[in-house]
Amino acid sequence: MLSLIVRVIARKTLNFDSFFRGTIFKRHLILGIETSCDDTGCAVLDFDGTILGESLYSQHLFHLMNGGIIPPLARDLHRMHIETVVHQAVKESGLCFNDLSAISVTTEPGLPMSLSIGTKYGKYLCRHYKKPFIPIHHMKAHALTARMVKRDLEFPYLVLLVSGGHCLLAIAKSADDFLLLGEVIDNAPGEIMDKIARRLKLKNLREYSVLSGGRAMEVAASKADNPLEFEFATPLMHYRNCNFSFAGLHNKVTRTIITEEKKYNVAPDQVLPSVNNICAGFLLSITRHLCHRIQRAMEFIDARNLILPQHRILVMSGGVACNNIIPQGIEIICNEFGYKLVRPPPKLCTDNGVMIAWNGVERWKAKVGVLQNFDHVDYNKCSPIGESIIEEVTQANLKCKWIKLDKFLNLITNGENQKAVV
Numbered sequence: 001m002l003s004l005i006v007r008v009i010a011r012k013t014l015n016f017d018s019f020f021r022g023t024i025f026k027r028h029l030i031l032g033i034e035t036s037c038d039d040t041g042c043a044v045l046d047f048d049g050t051i052l053g054e055s056l057y058s059q060h061l062f063h064l065m066n067g068g069i070i071p072p073l074a075r076d077l078h079r080m081h082i083e084t085v086v087h088q089a090v091k092e093s094g095l096c097f098n099d100l101s102a103i104s105v106t107t108e109p110g111l112p113m114s115l116s117i118g119t120k121y122g123k124y125l126c127r128h129y130k131k132p133f134i135p136i137h138h139m140k141a142h143a144l145t146a147r148m149v150k151r152d153l154e155f156p157y158l159v160l161l162v163s164g165g166h167c168l169l170a171i172a173k174s175a176d177d178f179l180l181l182g183e184v185i186d187n188a189p190g191e192i193m194d195k196i197a198r199r200l201k202l203k204n205l206r207e208y209s210v211l212s213g214g215r216a217m218e219v220a221a222s223k224a225d226n227p228l229e230f231e232f233a234t235p236l237m238h239y240r241n242c243n244f245s246f247a248g249l250h251n252k253v254t255r256t257i258i259t260e261e262k263k264y265n266v267a268p269d270q271v272l273p274s275v276n277n278i279c280a281g282f283l284l285s286i287t288r289h290l291c292h293r294i295q296r297a298m299e300f301i302d303a304r305n306l307i308l309p310q311h312r313i314l315v316m317s318g319g320v321a322c323n324n325i326i327p328q329g330i331e332i333i334c335n336e337f338g339y340k341l342v343r344p345p346p347k348l349c350t351d352n353g354v355m356i357a358w359n360g361v362e363r364w365k366a367k368v369g370v371l372q373n374f375d376h377v378d379y380n381k382c383s384p385i386g387e388s389i390i391e392e393v394t395q396a397n398l399k400c401k402w403i404k405l406d407k408f409l410n411l412i413t414n415g416e417n418q419k420a421v422v
C-alpha cells in the first residue's frame with residue numbers, strides 16, 4: 001500500500017517512472033508520428049512493442065459531413081492538433097522527449113498536404129532534441145504491425161493491405177524488403193465502399209449516422225434477407241494476374257441503385273427498401289475478387305517456392321481489414337492452402353501512431369534508415385512498397401480453379417453473419 005502511494009506521488013512529482021524507464025536502464029524508446037491521411041496519431045513504444053503512451057485525433061466526422069476528404073482541410077486539422085496529440089502520447093508515457101532514442105515519422109505515401117505536417121513537425125522535434133529521424137513508409141508500417149501483435153511471426157509472409165487509399169498483395173521479406181505481387185489499378189475498395197454508402201444515403205438512417213461508410217455497409221449487409229438478390233460480376237475474372245480493380249463494380253452498383261430508385265420511386269432523402277441486399281451483393285463481389293487474387297498469389301508462391309509450407313501466414317491489414325464479413329471468405333482460401341490468417345486488432349488496422357513507432361523499432365533494430373542527417377528527406381505522394389513482380393505473376397499465366405465460397409455464402413444467406421458482426 002505504502003509503496004503504491006509512493007509510486008503515485010513519485011509519478012506526480014519526481015516522474016520516477018520515467019527516471020527508471022529512460023535514464024537508469026537506458027531503455028530504447030521510439031516516438032512515432034502518423035499524418036498521411038485523415039488521422040493524426042502518435043505513440044511511444046519500447047523495444048518489446050509495449051505501448052507506453054498513445055494518442056489519436058480522428059478527422060473522420062469532419063470528412064463524413066463533407067462527403068469525402070478535402071486535402072487542405074485535412075492539412076489544417078493536422079496542423080491544429082499535431083502538437084496536442086504528440087504531447088499527450090509523451091505525457092501518458094511518463095517520459096520526456098530527452099528519453100527518446102529516435103523519432104519515426106510517416107513520410108510516404110499519402111496525401112502530400114497531410115504528410116507535410118507530420119514530416120515538418122517530426123523534423124523540428126528531432127532538431128530541437130537532437131534525435132535521429134526515421135522516415136517511415138506508411139504501407140510497410142501497416143504490413144509490419146502484425147509482428148508487434150504476434151511476436152513469433154517471421155519473414156517471409158504474405159500481406160494483403162486494403163484500405164480507403166490502397167489495395168495490394170505483397171510478400172514481406174524483411175523489415176525493408178517487399179515483393180509486390182499485385183495492386184489496385186483504379187480506386188481502392190474502402191473509397192468505393194464509402195462512395196456507395198453515401199449514394200445509398202445510409203447516413204440518413206439514425207443507426208448509421210456517425211459510422212464510416214464501410215462500417216455502415218457491413219451492418220446493413222448483415223441484415224440482408226436475400227444477399228443473392230443482386231449479383232454483381234466479380235472484377236478481372238479473366239485476367240491472370242493479381243491486380244485489383246473496383247471502378248467497374250462501382251459503376252454496376254450505382255446503375256443498380258438508380259434502377260431501384262426508379263422502381264420504388266424514392267424521395268431524395270429516403271433510403272431504398274432493398275438497401276441491405278444491395279450492400280450484401282456488393283460485399284460478396286468484393287470478397288470474391290479479393291479471394292481470387294489471394295488464391296492466385298498463393299498458387300504463384302507454391303510454384304516458385306517463395307514461402308515455406310511450415311510457416312504460412314497471410315497478414316490482412318488496413319481500414320477494410322476491420323470489416324468482419326470479408327475476412328470470413330478469405331479464411332476459406334487460407335484453410336485450403338495451409339495459411340493462417342492474421343488480422344491486427346481494428347485500432348491497429350486503421351491508421352495510427354503505434355504502427356509508425358513500431359516500424360521505427362524494426363528499423364532501429366535492423367539498422368536501416370535511422371538518420372542523423374535528415375535535411376534532404378522529403379515527403380512523397382507515391383512510393384512503391386518494393387520490387388514489383390507483377391509481370392512475373394502475369395507471365396506465370398496460372399490457370400486457377402477457383403475455390404468455392406459456398407461456406408461463406410451459406411454464412412451470409414443464413415443470416416448467420418449477424419453473429420460475425422462484432
Ligand SMILES: *[C@@H]1O[C@H](CO)[C@@H](O)[C@H](O)[C@H]1NC(C)=O
Binds near residue numbers: 184394
Ligand atoms: C497491374 O497494375 C500495375 C500498376 O497499376 C500496372 O502497371 C500493370 O500494367 C498491371 N498489370 C496488368 C497485367 O494488368
